[in-house]
Amino acid sequence: MIERDPWLKLARHTPARIALGRTGASLPTEEVLRFALAHAQARDAVHTPFDADRVEEEVRALGFATLRAESAAAARDVYLRRPDLGRRLSDGSRARLAASAGAPVDLALVVADGLSSAAVHAHTRPFLAALKGRIADAGWTTAPVVIASQARVALGDEVGHLLKARAVALLVGERPGLSSPDSLGLYLTFSPRPGRSDAERNCISNVRPEGLAYDLAAFKLAWHVREAFARQVSGVELKDESDLLLEAGIPPLKLAPTLT
Numbered sequence: 001m002i003e004r005d006p007w008l009k010l011a012r013h014t015p016a017r018i019a020l021g022r023t024g025a026s027l028p029t030e031e032v033l034r035f036a037l038a039h040a041q042a043r044d045a046v047h048t049p050f051d052a053d054r055v056e057e058e059v060r061a062l063g064f065a066t067l068r069a070e071s072a073a074a075a076r077d078v079y080l081r082r083p084d085l086g087r088r089l090s091d092g093s094r095a096r097l098a099a100s101a102g103a104p105v106d107l108a109l110v111v112a113d114g115l116s117s118a119a120v121h122a123h124t125r126p127f128l129a130a131l132k133g134r135i136a137d138a139g140w141t142t143a144p145v146v147i148a149s150q151a152r153v154a155l156g157d158e159v160g161h162l163l164k165a166r167a168v169a170l171l172v173g174e175r176p177g178l179s180s181p182d183s184l185g186l187y188l189t190f191s192p193r194p195g196r197s198d199a200e201r202n203c204i205s206n207v208r209p210e211g212l213a214y215d216l217a218a219f220k221l222a223w224h225v226r227e228a229f230a231r232q233v234s235g236v237e238l239k240d241e242s243d244l245l246l247e248a249g250i251p252p253l254k255l256a257p258t259l260t
Contacts, residue, residue: 002028015179042176050113056147058125065144067100069093073150086152097162106140108165112151116173116182123184123208130218153187160192167228168192169221183208188224190234200235
């Protein structure tokens, strides 16, 4: 017999595991099975191979030029055991990006598999579709979008430096949670270069339909880029005040085009 939790009515407001109930000294079988499923989905998110070809094709279909890159971690097991290698480019990628760099640009975009290729597969295309109009409205110049494999957040700083970008925004699959195996994170660094610390980056997290909607995430990233350019900083020196504009109704959210 399942003993119902008195907070059960609150569970409909969150995917978090609350008010699960009890069967004697244990969880109900249904909840044990749900936990096992969530754990398996999180493991799959980490180990599902990154389909860089598919992501590159989708990014190009939106009108962006692309480049490919790999971190110094040659394989997934190395990537998981050696986080330091995932934070820097392979020698070949470093030379290729340096040779591809043209004139300085305002913004470099990097799509990195991170710890959830599932997030990158699901959300890169609709998010960039929402961001594209805001880039055009601002008149920012951009480098080709870099599709990076076995990559962690700090890799974006090296990419942005090589492509002579004033700022770099890295889209990355976040570490999976037991209720969110497919969250996309956005990391912004002003004046990117190797050696930047986490304190010098801004993070916009949980981009997905069940979390932060694509249009709202694109608005927040564009706000951070604009303010980073104006104040010449990012990270802890750039606090997120974009909600003040939303509360004032300025500017209205844009709707991304429907993707088919």
